[in-house]
Amino acid sequence: MSKLSIIFNGTPELEYDRNKPLQDQQLLYLDKMDEKMDAGITIGDTEVASPDSNQRTQFVAANLAHAIKSNQEPAMASLCSYLAIRMPDVQQVIIDERNDGIEIEFNFEPVDENVVLVAPPKKLN
Secondary structure, eight states: OOEEEEEETTEEEEEEETTSOOOHHHHHHHHHHHHHHHTOEEETTEEESSOOHHHHHHHHHHHHHHHHHTTOHHHHHHHHHHHHHHOTTOOEEEEEEETTEEEEEEEOSOOOTTSOOSSOOEEOO
16 A cells, blocks of 8 residues: 555544655655754653654654644645655554543554545645
């Protein structure tokens, strides 16, 4: 499957089509995101000086949740692009808000594309 779906609180929010290539400037922006994260990130209450790829994707997904909640479409697009490009095998990012924060799950299993969604996700590219 060439699509990445973002599910937020049980609702399909975004869909990224990996068959549509990013422009060079967009790819450079993703590299700049990595450079910024090289300086360290905060996940929850934990400072991570040298984040690995798993910590980076958790951080990006948490920021994506914030962007969805505040309807920041440019941020949603770049964060979703990051996850789609850096995690080419992930099929869904499932984000659920909890009383004590958010829960993020990465689904690598094939998703049935014939399932009809109640609310169609926003197309990002």
